[in-house]
Amino acid sequence: MTSLHAEVAVRRGAFALDVTIAAHPGEIVGVLGPNGAGKSTLLAVLAGHLVPSAGVVRVGERTLTAVWDQRVESAVRPEHRSVGLLGQDPLVFPHLSARENVAFGPRATGTSAARARVVADEWLAAVGLAGLADRRPDALSGGQRQRVALARALAAEPAVLLLDEPFAQLDVRTAAELRELVREQVRRTRTATVLVTHDVLDAVTLADRVVVLHDGQVVEQGRPLDVLTDPVHPFTAALAGVNLVVGTLVALPDGSTALAGPDGVVVPCASQRPGGRAQVTFSPSAVTIGDGWSATVVDLEPGTTGVRLRTSGDVLVDLPPAQVAQLGLHVGAQVRLSVPAEHVRVRPLT
């Protein structure tokens, strides 16, 4: 039962990563971010595949990586770090049975063949593959192979588990089952876990905490619920399916304050004074159609509750299909939009 603590700086040409991350025993920390944010670079440092420009990686009392003033003081090799990895493609040996694959870790640390077999069978039962121990990977489904890979990673009793989009190749149902299994096993074994993902479902169903990376920097972090209901960064807002508009606080003729955003977007900011800049967030389902600012429909797509419109100013609007039909909405249509003040979260920008 050990914690992970890492402070990592990497310089790769123009790209700079500066991240501090920690995971407690049994905790799953989700790392989210757009392409190129630095997620894989961070994982590579934690796994020991990349020596950072500066920083430290500690697991419990052990220092796995330490680089200061361009001196590498410690760089434990990947196979000696006690760090397990589960990626998109199951890491399994094709020529070994499921049992032999899972027994590999215990065998490598000196466990007898007989004992490693028992441990492997226990793990295969824990991941729901009790009857399939003798099968080779090519006689298993993708989801089953990923279960073998999970059992294999955990049978080695790693201090830290790194998950790199482990459900990305699986169908929706299998992914949901695997998420549940990962959560259960991480909790049971109290393994500190870092989960890199693009998928908001992973964040909300698995992560205890999320860290959002952008351009190599942590732009926000916290409990998934908090981060996704009140996102600070446009990437997180898009992930959460929430509108985020940045603009200037202005006085309206009726004396109230509103945020004036790009493309004529006007959003009420009741509690604010005019002057200065702010950002507002609001749900696409909170936007009403009929009066307010003038916008153009840019595209329409099926939404989770009806039809989702993207409008000029990058504002998303969710409407029931009947309303879309009634109003005859189409790409290029002009609409008037408004958001009731009570649905708007305002964050002044300094």
Ligand SMILES: Nc1ncnc2c1ncn2[C@@H]1O[C@H](COP(=O)(O)OP(=O)(O)OP(=O)(O)O)[C@@H](O)[C@H]1O
């Ligand atoms: N071997 C390398 N040499 C130089 N630069 C690299 C190397 N690998 C990645 N980079 C750069 O480092 C930055 C971060 O890349 P990284 O792969 O860590 O991002 P990511 O968040 O994992 O992206 P994705 O979601 O697309 O996998 C990018 O600008 C990338 O071009």
